[in-house]
Amino acid sequence: MTTPAQHPTPSNRDVFSMAWPLCLKTMMLQGIVAIDAYLISPLGEEALAAVGLAGALGGLLLGILFAFSNATQIRIAQAFGSAGPVELKTGFYCGLLINLISTGIGLIAVLAFAAPAIAGFAQTEWIEAQANAYLSVFLFVILAEAVGQTLSSHFNGCGRTKVSFVSYLIALPVNILASIGLIHGQFGLPELGVLGAAYGTIIAAVLRVAFMGWIFWRDHRWFRDVAGWSRGSFGNALKRHFAFSWPIAITFVSTAFSNQACMLIYATMSVNQFAAMTLILPWVNVLGTFGMSWAQATGISVAQLIGRGATVAQLDAFLSRAWRAAFIASALVSLWYLGFCLSSGVIYAALQDETKQALMSFLPILLVLPFPKQSNAICGQTLRAAGETVPVMNIFIAGQWGFKVPMTALFVLYLDMPVFWVFALVLGDELFRFPLFHKRLYRGDWKHASSAI
Template sequence: MSTKPTKLPARTVDAPTARHVFTLAWPMTIKAIFLHGTVVIDAYLVAALGETALAAIGLAAAIAGFVLGAIQAFSNAMQIRTAQAFGTGNAVYLKSAVAAGMAISIAVGIIGMVAILLLGAPVISALAPSAEVAMLARNYLAIFCLVILGEAVGQCISSYLNACGETKVPLYSLCLSVPVNVVVSIVLIHGYWGLPALGVAGAAVGSVIAVAVQVAFLVFRLVKVAGHLRQIRGWRELSFVRTLLRHLTFSLPIAATFLSAAVSTQVCALIYAKMSLNEFAAMTLIAPWINMTGTVGMQWAIATGIIVAQLLGQQKDSAVLDRFLSSAWRGAIIASAGVAVLLLMVCLSANTLYSDLSIETRGFVLAFLPILLILPFPKGSNAICGNTLRASGDTIYVMNLFVMAQWMFRVPATALAVLYFDLGVVLVLSIQLWEEFLKFPAFHRRLLLGKWKRAQISD
């Protein structure tokens, strides 16, 4: 492999197409599926231990998700910033993006880990449906905290490489770490090969070992791909501190958007813990599947945003941007249809996949099907709008729209449905679909106005 970032097709043609989005998106999609797939596998392996163990891992994952969501949020902001820098071809800009992004990501990881160690146990005790679930969740979370530090470094490096067109490298890192996670988890959950049977905690140990392997590989590849930036003198601003502050100023609205999404999702997950054990188990099972299959449309939208950022950095005209976005949008519709088919297969296979669980729990999963067949389409189209607007720097509008939809609709609606009206689990899940419908007109109107096409990235 080369020792410098690979130039994307968008840099050498007047109008990239959906094929160029696919070139970027497929490695990121497989990586994201592997990432969410690990949660699915953990849930599948733990499901053999019963609903109590499954509820414990769902509760612990919801709490850890707050911090992992914050890390992912700032990594997404860095990815956009790096794509803009790559579009300009400015090596100082690239160096500034990776250095500032890494400093912020590590700081967020450390703060989050300390917060979990101090506050995780009381939150679990307050929300767990039983003392046994609380104990298992605390044990899992205490070990899983080590994953957070690894993710702070790994997500940052992956975002830099994705923005520079090296999307296969983060995928390779998952190809190494996922098998390690699966094998170690199986062995330690059930106590094979003479090792102790750790149950839920065994899944956490598997994740720790796997993330260590992943980060080691990513650091090695970053040195190969971007090592030449160490020879570049200076920063985008007069000093690193000022460069860091400028990067943070750009990143905050984007990070706030992703962080709000992650926090609102985890708050809803904690509210789900107040449902019956079977309903909560069903939501714990289907949530990773929604996330995993949803990465097909989401990564397509992120790849679209990367190319838009590069095109704006190259100061391409409106006609080029319009042709590219039209082609990318057609691909997004196909991606959404693929997601719907995958979710259909999951729901129809629930009795086979989760035969160890009760009939009631499996029945809830099957009942989710009508919602899951519709959800990918508005969600995918909104994602295209959001990532395109972010790439142009229109980050405040995107942030406000997401935050209002999440905190003025989704979270309160979920709380009312579960805690006050005690609605069924299917109606609770449908709130996610109504949230996408709520955002749809505001997103698409903003994009059609076309102001994003006149953004001055070089400024």
């Protein structure tokens, strides 16, 4: 019989096999509203404004849902490592119920407050009406994702990240074709305009959930043959699962609001400086997806190792390998940034020279940024995998509200610093959190975490 000490730890190839589907899935997931916006762009700026307004509210609900699902993913990974069907069943159904409850609360909040918020920002009555209509349909997408993200969390936690990736690979072309048909009245479908994009997204979301649900039924029969619950009862297990999950959700909400606060401050800068920040930040987020996917895969592996009862030596050996590979990945991202900045004058040829110069000035920061960002991500995901979600939340909040937002306000509103120094605060935020994360990780308490759900 193989003991925990004899069980091999995952190789970097194992981590990579989990990371690349996570990365591509995340990029496709982030593109849900972006695809809708692209497909309705022929309808004009007012249609885009309507989708933008509704998408901002819908995206916040989806983000909270994904945060809870990330927690479920870690709990499933721990259960998978311990090879316990009762724990797998408990983690799945606790995650599903929390997703459904959080979605229900979010839907009630949207129904109560979304219309006044949209009315306050919409520039015309037509935009207001279309945004409300789009959001009312998009809410069903969120409901479908409450189930879909729980299924994704199960497969990801079990190391089967390709299942979730394939589900998006199937749903994406369906989303595009259905949306085109319903927006413009093609393929014999009714012409619904802005509303057609939302219906197309619903069709794709339901198809994705059906695909994963079928695989889940084939593999587990919804755990109907597994008796009992972890912790003696479902209620006890649910309380423990929620205690683990809520700090991750709070971290997401804090991040969303701190980013929005910074964007509002950036908007007070000169047009050229604000344009440069608006152009570069999405690239930072997109490339951050690669590093975050590696960190998530590392966290899944750590959770499985803890569930398996791995020794301290095994955990140290695995993290050392994962960190070396992350360093190489960070170097590749830096090279990509180098290529982007050197070619930015060609990519954005229509921009004014001042904006191009601002983009080029970001290069020194971009060359360094991937290294602390990636290392912090691995620390955060590892600590979460061991159950330390509250300390990770505290570190994020300290960086966001104790450093990034107030320093951005100081640099922009009071000191009127050049855009280079304002963007440098993105790196400064990572450097602020760097010692906090690494001190917590090197303390080593997480290596003795309980694997029980």
